[in-house]
Structures are given as structure tokens and as C-alpha cells.
Amino acid sequence: MPSYVRAGSLPAKRHIQFRRPDGGLYAEELFSTKGFESAFSLLYHLRPPTATLDVRVWKRNSPALEPNEPLRNRHFQTRRSRRPGDAIDARIPILGNADILVAVADVDRRMEYFYRNAGGDELLFVHDGGGTLETPLGVLEYRAHDYLVLPAGTVYRLQPATPTRLVVHQSRGHVAIPKKFRNEFGQLVEHAPYCERDFRVPTLGEPVDAQGEYEIRVTSGARDALYIVQNHPFDVIGWDGYCYPYAFNLDEYAPVTGKLHQPPPVHATFEAPGAAFCAFVPRLFDYHPLAVPVPYNHSSVDCDEVLYYVSGNFMSRRGIAEGSITLHAAGAPHGPQPGAVEASLGKASTDELAIMLDTFAPLSLASGAHTFEDPGYYRSWLEAGEAPSR
Numbered sequence: 001m002p003s004y005v006r007a008g009s010l011p012a013k014r015h016i017q018f019r020r021p022d023g024g025l026y027a028e029e030l031f032s033t034k035g036f037e038s039a040f041s042l043l044y045h046l047r048p049p050t051a052t053l054d055v056r057v058w059k060r061n062s063p064a065l066e067p068n069e070p071l072r073n074r075h076f077q078t079r080r081s082r083r084p085g086d087a088i089d090a091r092i093p094i095l096g097n098a099d100i101l102v103a104v105a106d107v108d109r110r111m112e113y114f115y116r117n118a119g120g121d122e123l124l125f126v127h128d129g130g131g132t133l134e135t136p137l138g139v140l141e142y143r144a145h146d147y148l149v150l151p152a153g154t155v156y157r158l159q160p161a162t163p164t165r166l167v168v169h170q171s172r173g174h175v176a177i178p179k180k181f182r183n184e185f186g187q188l189v190e191h192a193p194y195c196e197r198d199f200r201v202p203t204l205g206e207p208v209d210a211q212g213e214y215e216i217r218v219t220s221g222a223r224d225a226l227y228i229v230q231n232h233p234f235d236v237i238g239w240d241g242y243c244y245p246y247a248f249n250l251d252e253y254a255p256v257t258g259k260l261h262q263p264p265p266v267h268a269t270f271e272a273p274g275a276a277f278c279a280f281v282p283r284l285f286d287y288h289p290l291a292v293p294v295p296y297n298h299s300s301v302d303c304d305e306v307l308y309y310v311s312g313n314f315m316s317r318r319g320i321a322e323g324s325i326t327l328h329a330a331g332a333p334h335g336p337q338p339g340a341v342e343a344s345l346g347k348a349s350t351d352e353l354a355i356m357l358d359t360f361a362p363l364s365l366a367s368g369a370h371t372f373e374d375p376g377y378y379r380s381w382l383e384a385g386e387a388p389s390r
């Protein structure tokens with residue numbers, strides 16, 4: 001929620017009579033988080049969003065998670081995915097824990113139904129492709145390198161205009177802009193890597209004035225249901241508040257660079273319970289005359305690190321390609337592979353684009369992890385010729 005937004009027609013005050021041209025009342029809806037204690041928006045519908053015709057069983061296969069055992073660093077080549085579908089059905093879970101689930105999705109068709117994840121925010125990263133995100137609060141045109149932030153409970157449809165590769169993060173909580181990038185009033189500070197102008201909010205068009213039988217697939221944690229509602233979900237005539245879907249494009253991210261190697265926290269984008277997100281975007285390298293541009297070996301003992309490689313030359317990683325995901329697990333040191341340090345010396349810049357997720361609880365492996373794993377990755381730090389064949 002970058003800042004306050006208002007759109008469409010609103011009454012002068014909240015919770016007062018607000019009438020349609022035919023004299024009837026618009027239906028006010030409070031869309032709130034953390035009970036009544038945190039960010040919220042007020043929506044004004046043509047008709048109540050509560051008119052439910054039927055609730056049915058929605059049989060969804062919850063992703064089975066297995067421990068990362070034996071504990072080791074792993075590499076998943078997800079570009080080999082060949083299971084397209086709509087933005088919900090195409091999801092292939094890769095990694096997860098109680099805080100967050102990571103999936104990839106190759107989206108090649110429109111959603112003919114509505115979807116609502118009430119269990120937590122969704123953070124969608126658009127690797128490539130473009131189209132429209134439709135919500136009651138308006139539509140957002142999306143494009144490659146967009147992050148789309150969907151507050152928990154948002155009813156939406158994602159409609160690709162061109163085939164779209166998504167990285168889907170399903171949080172158990174709320175995705176937020178890190179506190180260190182905000183001042184005491186919530187405004188983004190001068191040293192933040194983005195500013196309010198970089199965030200795109202939905203454009204609210206005319207409300208859909210229609211009644212019928214509309215299917216909303218609802219999920220909330222391990223509970224699912226299929227709702228049939230009477231009133232079209234996109235019948236909002238106005239809304240205001242701090243709780244709304246928005247987009248941020250990574251091409252707008254202004255990276256911090258330094259004299260010496262900068263650690264991932266300076267590249268932060270978002271945070272969520274048990275999770276921190278960073279982005280490595282094209283940037284100048286460090287300017288000390290003896291600087292080593294690639295990262296040092298490190299043991300990050302308190303978190304699992306997940307990198308999704310989007311584009312460019314991933315200098316410190318051997319065998320990595322677009323769509324690769326690496327899991328560098330707490331307890332397993334990682335760093336540049338042999339030759340990478342020497343190859344980086346004197347380089348002035350990088351064109352790599354990658355997104356990162358750190359989790360503070362161990363990640364487990366989902367079905368896609370087994371499908372896409374490059375099983376020899378944990379041996380990729382051996383010098384050529386050192387690795388006995390096996």
C-alpha cells in the first residue's frame with residue numbers, strides 16, 4: 001500500500017447514505033486487514049457483494065511439501081515447464097513453508113471465473129508476457145518485469161494478451177514495502193530505491209451492472225470453496241483507502257551501488273511474514289580499484305535463499321539459464337563457482353536481472369522441485385577435473 005488512493009464516485013463521509021440514480025442505496029464494503037487495525041479501503045458496489053447463491057466443494061490439490069533432505073543447495077530448471085493454463089491452474093509449486101509458497105506458471109489462456117485468495121497476499125512477478133489484471137477496484141495493464149501485489153481477499157482475473165510466465169508467491173500474511181524505506185508518515189524516503197510515482201494503481205472504469213451466476217474460486221490456507229454469487233464482482237462505482245492491488249516494474253528500480261560489494265538487503269523490494277524479497281537489476285559494479293564484483297562465499301545460517309533468474313548474464317553461476325531457480329539452504333555454504341571471481345575482475349557493470357526471496361524458516365520441496373531439479377548442482381563448486389564421475 002504505497003499511499004492513499006481514491007477513485008470513482010464517493011459519498012462525502014464514510015458510512016452515510018449514498019444513493020444510486022434510481023434512489024436505492026449503494027452497498028458499502030469495508031475491505032480491511034488485521035481486523036480493523038491496519039490498512040483498509042472502502043468500496044461502493046451497485047449491489048451487495050454478499051449475495052451468495054451456492055457454496056460448493058472446490059477440489060484443489062494442496063501442494064505436498066517434503067523436507068529439503070538431504071540438506072543441500074539445489075537448482076531447478078523451470079523453463080522446461082510445459083503445462084500451460086490459466087493464471088491459477090497453470091501454477092506448479094516449487095518450494096514452500098508455512099509462511100510462503102513459490103510456484104511458476106506459464107499462462108496462455110484467460111480466466112473464465114473469478115479467484116480470491118483470502119489466506120494471504122499474493123505477489124506475482126511477470127517474467128515475460130503482458131495482459132490485464134482485472135479487479136473490483138479497476139484494471140491494471142501488466143508487462144514483463146512487473147511485480148503485481150494482490151492484497152488478501154482481492155477478487156481477480158488475470159487475462160493474458162500474450163503468453164505470460166509468472167513467478168507466484170503466496171504469503172500467509174501481507175506483502176509490504178520495507179519499513180526502512182518509509183518515513184514516520186509512510187512516505188518513501190529519499191534513499192529508497194523507488195518512489196511513489198513508480199507504483200501503478202488500478203484504473204476504475206464503469207461498474208459492471210449485471211446479475212447472474214458468477215463463479216468465484218476461493219482459497220484460504222488449506223480451505224477451499226467454490227462460490228456462486230448473484231452480483232457481478234466488478235460492480236464498484238468508487239473506492240478509497242490504502243488497501244488495493246498495485247504494480248511495480250523492476251525496470252524502475254534504482255539500485256544502490258557502492259565502492260565495495262553491497263549485500264542483498266540494499267536491493268530489497270518487499271517483505272512479508274517470514275520472508276524478504278530483493279531484486280538484482282542491471283547496475284554498475286563496485287568502484288574500488290581492487291573490488292571483487294561477484295559475491296563472496298557465504299553461509300547465511302538463518303535463512304534459505306531463493307533466486308529466480310530472469311535475464312542477462314549470471315556471472316557467478318555456472319549452468320544457470322533464464323527461468324532457473326536456485327535454493328541456497330541455510331547450513332550449506334555457497335558462493336561464486338570456480339573461475340567466476342577471476343572472470344569478474346575489472347568488469348564495470350552487469351546486465352543480470354534476478355529476483356530473490358529469503359525465508360527465515362526452512363523451505364521444503366514441492367512437486368515441481370522434483371520435476372525440474374538439476375541433481376548435480378551441489379557439486380558445481382568443484383574445479384573442473386576435480387569431480388570424480390558418479
Ligand SMILES: [Fe+2]
Pocket residue numbers: 298300305328334
Ligand atoms: Fe547468497
